[in-house]
Structure formats: C-alpha cells, structure tokens
Amino acid sequence: MPTTHRVICPLCEAMCGLRVEVRDAPTYTIGRITGDPDDVWSRGHLCPKGTALGHLHEDPSRLRRPVVRRGDRHHEVSWDDAWAEVERVLRPVLDTDGAAALTVYVGNPVAHNLALARYIGALIGMGQAVGMGAYYSPATVDQWPLNLVSAKLYGGMWNSPVPDLDHTDLLLVLGANPAASQGSMLSAPDVMGRLAAIRERGGSVVVVDPRRTPTAAKATEWVPVRPGTDALLLFAVLRTLAHDGLLREHAHLAGLVAGLAEVIALAEPFTPEAVAGPTGVPAATVRRLAHDLAAASAPALYSRIGTCTQEFGSLTTWLVHVIGVALGAVDRSGGMLFPEPSSWSPMFMKPPDQTGPGWETGRFRSRVRGAPEVFGQYPVSCLAEEITTPGEGRLRALITVAGNPAVSSPGARALAEALPGLDAMVSVDNWLNETSRQAHVVLPGLSPLEQPHTDDLYWMYAVRSCVKWTDPAVPPPTDRPEEWQVLLRLAGALLGTPVADVDVASMDDLYTHGLVQALCAAAGGNPLAGRDPDQAVAALRGHGPERLADLGIRVGAWGDQLGAREGLTLDDVRRHPDGIELGGLEAGRLAAALETPSGTIELLHDELVSDVPRLLERLGRPDPGLVLTSRRHLRSNNSWLNHVPALTRGPDRCTLLMHPEDAVRAGVSDGDVVCVGTREGELSVPVAVSDEMMPGVVSLPHGWAEQRNSNLLNPGDVVDVPSGTIAVNGVPCRVEPAGVTLAT
Numbered sequence: 026m027p028t029t030h031r032v033i034c035p036l037c038e039a040m041c042g043l044r045v046e047v048r049d050a051p052t053y054t055i056g057r058i059t060g061d062p063d064d065v066w067s068r069g070h071l072c073p074k075g076t077a078l079g080h081l082h083e084d085p086s087r088l089r090r091p092v093v094r095r096g097d098r099h100h101e102v103s104w105d106d107a108w109a110e111v112e113r114v115l116r117p118v119l120d121t122d123g124a125a126a127l128t129v130y131v132g133n134p135v136a137h138n139l140a141l142a143r144y145i146g147a148l149i150g151m152g153q154a155v156g157m158g159a160y161y162s163p164a165t166v167d168q169w170p171l172n173l174v175s176a177k178l179y180g181g182m183w184n185s186p187v188p189d190l191d192h193t194d195l196l197l198v199l200g201a202n203p204a205a206s207q208g209s210m211l212s213a214p215d216v217m218g219r220l221a222a223i224r225e226r227g228g229s230v231v232v233v234d235p236r237r238t239p240t241a242a243k244a245t246e247w248v249p250v251r252p253g254t255d256a257l258l259l260f261a262v263l264r265t266l267a268h269d270g271l272l273r274e275h276a277h278l279a280g281l282v283a284g285l286a287e288v289i290a291l292a293e294p295f296t297p298e299a300v301a302g303p304t305g306v307p308a309a310t311v312r313r314l315a316h317d318l319a320a321a322s323a324p325a326l327y328s329r330i331g332t333c334t335q336e337f338g339s340l341t342t343w344l345v346h347v348i349g350v351a352l353g354a355v356d357r358s359g360g361m362l363f364p365e366p367s368s369w370s371p372m373f374m375k376p377p378d379q380t381g382p383g384w385e386t387g388r389f390r391s392r393v394r395g396a397p398e399v400f401g402q403y404p405v406s407c408l409a410e411e412i413t414t415p416g417e418g419r420l421r422a423l424i425t426v427a428g429n430p431a432v433s434s435p436g437a438r439a440l441a442e443a444l445p446g447l448d449a450m451v452s453v454d455n456w457l458n459e460t461s462r463q464a465h466v467v468l469p470g471l472s473p474l475e476q477p478h479t480d481d482l483y484w485m486y487a488v489r490s491c492v493k494w495t496d497p498a499v500p501p502p503t504d505r506p507e508e509w510q511v512l513l514r515l516a517g518a519l520l521g522t523p524v525a526d527v528d529v530a531s532m533d534d535l536y537t538h539g540l541v542q543a544l545c546a547a548a549g550g551n552p553l554a555g556r557d558p559d560q561a562v563a564a565l566r567g568h569g570p571e572r573l574a575d576l577g578i579r580v581g582a583w584g585d586q587l588g589a590r591e592g593l594t595l596d597d598v599r600r601h602p603d604g605i606e607l608g609g610l611e612a613g614r615l616a617a618a619l620e621t622p623s624g625t626i627e628l629l630h631d632e633l634v635s636d637v638p639r640l641l642e643r644l645g646r647p648d649p650g651l652v653l654t655s656r657r658h659l660r661s662n663n664s665w666l667n668h669v670p671a672l673t674r675g676p677d678r679c680t681l682l683m684h685p686e687d688a689v690r691a692g693v694s695d696g697d698v699v700c701v702g703t704r705e706g707e708l709s710v711p712v713a714v715s716d717e718m719m720p721g722v723v724s725l726p727h728g729w730a731e732q733r734n735s736n737l738l739n740p741g742d743v744v745d746v747p748s749g750t751i752a753v754n755g756v757p758c759r760v761e762p763a764g765v766t767l768a769t
C-alpha cells in the first residue's frame with residue numbers, strides 16, 4: 026500500500042503543497058502526485074511541473090554516486106575517491122595562487138533547495154574570507170535590476186513591495202508572464218486564477234509585452250512594446266501623470282518619500298509623442314494608460330523578467346516603483362504592499378562587505394573588461410574571459426553548484442570553450458549537464474523527495490504569510506552526504522584542511538555560530554540584538570539545515586525569539602503538515618519595512634540618474650530592425666527541466682515565434698527550419714508564424730541545450746549599466762530560410 030506524504034514543491038516560487046504517493050520499502054517508487062487541498066497556502070493548486078517530481082526522483086540519469094572525469098569519459102567512484110580527486114585538482118591551485126584563483130557559480134535551483142540555500146553562504150563567505158573575489162550566478166542574467174532598485178529605494182536587496190493581487194482594480198504587468206512562471210519574485214498560488222478574479226470583480230489587467238503571452242491573452246488589454254524600451258514608456262507615463270495634473274498628495278506616504286519631484290523632472294524629454302516611435306506604443310495609448318492608472322482606486326504595477334533582462338532593466342524597474350509611489354499605490358491596500366515573511370533568512374542580512382549606510386556597487390572591477398561588481402558579482406558573461414585571459418589573477422578553479430552556465434549564460438559558446446582550460450573544476454550537481462560534464466569531479470546530492478524542505482526567501486514576495494515544513498517523502502540514502510555537508514566540506518578545503526579531513530560538524534557549528542553572532546551584534550529592531558550568541562545557539566534544535574530553519578522561524582515575525590516570548594518554533598510548524606496560515610498582505614508596513622539610511626523611500630540615486638542620458642540616446646537611436654527576445658514555457662524552468670520526458674513530450678516547443686508580416690519579409694513559412702543569427706552566432710530552428718508576436722520581434726525559448734541554445738545568439742557584452750545584467754531581450758537579429766521544411 027502506498028503512503029501519502031505531504032511535500033512542498035521545490036520547483037518554483039509558488040511553493041505548492043503536494044500529496045505524493047510513495048510505495049513501501051524497498052522500492053519507494055513514486056505514485057500519484059496531486060495538489061494538496063488542505064494545504065493552507067496553495068489549497069490544491071499545482072502545475073505540470075509538480076507532477077514531474079517523481080520523474081526527477083526516479084530518473085536513471087540522476088547521479089547517485091560521485092563521478093570523476095578522465096578525458097572525455099566519466100566514471101562513478103566512491104566518496105573517498107571523489108574527495109581525493111577534489112584534493113588532487115584543487116589543492117595545487119590554492120597552494121600556488123590562493124583562493125583568488127577560484128570562484129563559485131551559484132545556479133538558480135540553489136534558492137529552491139533547503140540545504141543548498143542555507144549553506145551556499147558558508148561556501149562563498151569562507152571562500153571570500155581567504156581571498157576569493159567576485160562570484161557568479163544567473164542573477165546577472167535575470168534579476169539584478171530588481172535587487173538593485175530594492176536595495177537603493179527600500180534599503181534591502183530582497184526588500185520590495187508586491188502587487189496586492191487580491192484587492193487591486195488595475196494591475197499593470199510589464200515583461201512578466203505568470204502563466205508560465207507561476208509568479209516570479211511574486212509568490213502566489215494559482216496566480217492566473219487571481220488575475221482572472223481581478224477581471225471578475227470589475228477590474229482590469231493590462232499586460233505590456235512584445236508578445237501576446239498566455240498571460241496577455243487572458244488580460245483586459247495587451248499593449249505591445251518594443252523590447253528594451255519599457256523605460257521610455259514609463260517615463261512618458263510619469264510625465265503624463267505630472268503634466269495632466271493627475272498626481273496628488275498621499276497622506277500615508279507623507280514624510281516617507283524622498284526625491285519624487287527630481288525624478289519627475291527627469292521625465293520631461295520623454296513625451297508620449299517622442300517615445301511612440303521607439304516603443305511602438307501610440308502616444309494616445311500612453312496617455313490613456315496614465316489616466317487609467319490615476320483613475321483606478323487601487324492600481325498596482327508589477328514588472329519582472331522581461332524588464333530585467335534588457336538594456337535598461339534598472340531604469341525600467343526603478344520607474345515601476347517611482348510610478349507606484351507617485352500614484353500612492355505603495356503601501357496602500359490593493360496597491361503594492363510589503364509582505365511579512367514568516368521566516369528570517371541569512372539572505373536578508375546585509376553582507377559584511379557592505380559597510381556603508383546604503384548599498385554600494387562598483388567597489389571593485391573585473392580583471393579583463395573592467396566590469397564593476399554588483400552585490401559581489403560580475404556579469405556571468407565575464408566568467409569565460411576571466412578563465413582564458415592569461416595574467417595575474419586568472420581564474421584557474423571553479424566550483425559550480427546546481428547550475429548550468431554553459432547553457433544559461435549569454436555568450437555560452439565562449440564559456441563552454443573556456444571550461445576545459447580550468448585546472449580544477451568541481452560541480453555539485455545531480456546530473457551530468459553541459460557544464461558539469463566538464464568538471465573533474467561531480468558531487469551529487471539527494472533527490473528533492475529525499476530531503477526536508479521549507480522556503481525562506483520567497484515568503485519575502487508572498488501575497489499571504491504562511492509557514493510550512495515537510496520531512497522527506499522517501500527515506501534519504503545513508504551511503505552519501507547531504508548537499509549542505511558537501512558544501513561545508515568544500516568550504517573547509519578552502520580554509521586549508523584536506524577535504525577528506527574536514528570536520529563537517531565543527532564547520533556547521535562555526536557557520537551557525539557566525540550567523541547568530543551577527544544577529545546578536547546587529548542594531549535594534551532585530552530580535553536577537555544584544556543577546557548572548559552562545560546561549561542563542563544553545564536554544565536552537567538539531568543541526569544542519571533544520572537548525573537554520575529553526576533559527577529562521579524563531580527570529581521571524583511570528584517566532585518565539587528563542588524563548589523570549591510565546592511564538593513559533595520549527596517543532597510547532599512540524600506539527601502542522603498542512604502549514605500555518607499567518608495572515609494576508611496589509612497596508613501600513615512601510616515604515617517598518619524601510620531599511621534605508623534616511624528611513625524614507627529614497628528614489629534618487631546617482632547610479633540610476635546617471636543612466637538617463639543613455640536612455641535619451643536610445644530615444645534618438647535608429648530602429649534596430651528585427652530583434653530577438655526569449656520566452657519560457659509552463660513545463661520548463663529555465664535550463665533545468667528540459668531533460669524530463671514527462672515535461673517535453675508533445676510538439677516541439679523550441680520554435681522561433683515570428684509575426685506573419687516578418688515571415689513574409691524573410692521569405693519563410695510556418696514550420697520551415699530557419700537560420701536565426703546575431704553578431705554572436707547563429708542556429709537553426711523551426712519557425713512558428715503567429716500574430717502573438719508584435720511585428721519586428723521574434724522570440725526563442727531559453728534554456729534549451731546544445732545547438733538550440735538561445736545563448737549562442739546572445740552577446741554577453743550588452744549590459745544594463747547600473748546592475749551589470751546582460752541584455753538578452755532586444756538583440757538585433759536576422760532570420761533567413763534554412764531550406765528545410767519539417768514533416769508535420
């Protein structure tokens with residue numbers, strides 16, 4: 026008889042509660058996976074990805090043992106042999122060039138894995154303590170503009186209001202497609218149901234996007250916009266709000282906003298008529314959007330990936346929030362509200378190297394192209410040249426953690442060619458992918474169903490406050506370490522201990538004590554401020570990720586503050602397998618949420634204002650012609666689920682979407698294989714002719730590997746200047762017949 030386990034889906038920010046049938050020992054095979062109707066957060070919602078968790082668990086290609094590469098061949102080895110190989114390749118680099126010759130690449134799945142998310146900070150922090158410089162992640166491909174704007178305006182890189190979906194009467198969505206993502210930096214189960222509810226109660230959903238996405242198709246209105254020009258559109262909306270007398274004082278923001286008049290002054294050149302050509306949005310539509318926003322009783326703006334992955338990602342994200350403030354939408358019911366996360370996360374702490382009152386960027390620069398750091402990272406497109414360019418400071422060693430940058434990074438070909446030149450490469454990964462295949466050693470972790478799980482970061486973006494925990498649905502194997510233990514062992518190696526000799530338990534104590542000590546030393550407002558760190562650590566239960574989860578819950582908003590008051594502990598949460606509901610979004614949290622030096626929303630910053638002339642130059646730039654954008658599908662998650670047959674069956678989704686007029690111009694028909702090229706490279710894909718694209722823009726899915734990888738087309742050197750995020754939307758391209766028609 027199968028046993029049904031409650032599991033938090035770890036595959037996206039929706040954090041759905043699932044019911045997973047597991048057959049008894051010894052097979053523990055996975056049966057049906059359904060949405061858990063009793064889950065207090067998701068109430069039975071799930072998407073196709075959630076049902077594929079069993080496939081991920083049972084996938085025969087998932088690594089159960091470490092793998093060592095010898096030439097082009099990979100061999101399974103024991104853990105002892107794996108540690109010996111790590112030591113063999115890594116130690117000479119550390120001994121000769123030190124940790125400065127090493128970097129870490131942090132993949133996106135890290136944020137969705139309890140063990141990796143809680144302990145990646147140990148690996149990076151301890152590496153930096155002994156001289157490691159910048160590290161890398163896909164954040165510089167898809168989200169740094171939001172983090173930068175959050176840090177500057179609200180004082181924390183993860184601190185940002187989210188749209189109050191359940192009460193807004195006008196939601197303006199820019200560059201986001203929750204029908205595929207299920208919400209990004211916006212956690213809301215059944216997000217499309219919530220958008221439908223806005224319309225059902227008489228409100229409107231307006232989607233600004235170059236493509237009539239599945240989200241736009243269900244919206245009140247789709248406003249096509251040329252990729253990379255959202256900032257022009259938003260400046261014109263702001264200018265219209267000001268010029269047409271649509272702005273008024275908002276009592277709830279009195280004394281809590283600085284710099285609004287100065288930003289409005291910057292909008293002056295961006296008239297609706299001036300931006301109409303570059304954006305493709307008629308001046309009348311710009312004006313109507315502004316008037317509709319002003320007339321709405323509870324407007325909210327939400328922007329995401331498409332607005333971050335473009336040349337002006339930071340200005341666009343900034344203006345979304347400026348307009349939110351100007352309308353009085355921020356911190357107003359139905360507008361843009363600050364969630365109350367149920368759990369504290371180490372990620373909420375200001376990193377120790379951020380020493381000023383605000384958030385600094387550009388404190389050091391990359392060796393080869395001189396790119397400024399942003400939050401300790403360089404654009405990931407710098408990684409290849411830092412490996413291949415000779416000279417002092419060359420990167421000789423790389424640790425990748427649950428990532429596939431050889432596919433997911435713009436300029437992917439250069440990185441794929443650079444990786445074999447490393448003296449030491451270690452991948453912590455459950456699969457041999459295009460990146461980990463190049464590693465000297467691959468160290469696998471457990472399957473998602475073999476691990477406990479709880480989220481922390483995503484409650485920072487949630488439309489309700491809840492807390493949930495799930496124990497492993499399948500007993501974890503006892504013959505291999507967990508991922509947090511692997512990370513601590515690698516961290517110990519960076520500190521100088523032979524990797525096989527690292528005392529993982531002591532490292533865990535060291536790291537946990539360090540986090541608690543930092544909390545105890547922090548300024549007021551922190552529940553542990555002034556407390557004795559030893560006593561605080563002693564009050565925690567367990568060890569490893571569970572101890573850090575206990576810490577997060579207990580110092581969170583509903584926690585017991587380690588015994589200082591009545592409140593939640595991890596043990597309490599464990600007793601509620603369907604989760605604990607803690608309340609909805611509420612207005613009035615702004616003053617408490619702000620972490621800026623002035624205690625206001627600081628709208629004006631040099632890094633952002635100094636980028637406005639570049640935008641003005643864009644206003645006068647000649648039309649680039651056909652441009653390329655990327656897209657994602659509900660059944661994929663960037664580069665990490667495209668190998669799962671259950672999610673890829675059916676018609677080929679890796680097609681180039683193209684408007685009929687552009688297809689005629691290019692001489693191609695629906696189903697033809699076309700050659701799409703940019704100055705970075707070219708590849709062949711089938712074309713799907715559809716008016717869901719606006720004319721002049723084509724779209725290719727990202728995350729597909731090998732010869733269909735869109736990052737073979739995306740140059741790595743076009744970046745959003747303030748954040749260093751690489752522009753992958755709006756890449757000038759050409760499309761030509763490749764001379765092949767696919768059989769249907």
Ligand code: SF4
Nearest residue numbers: 034037040041072075
């Ligand atoms: S929406 Fe899908 S992938 Fe996301 S948490 Fe829910 S079931 Fe998992």
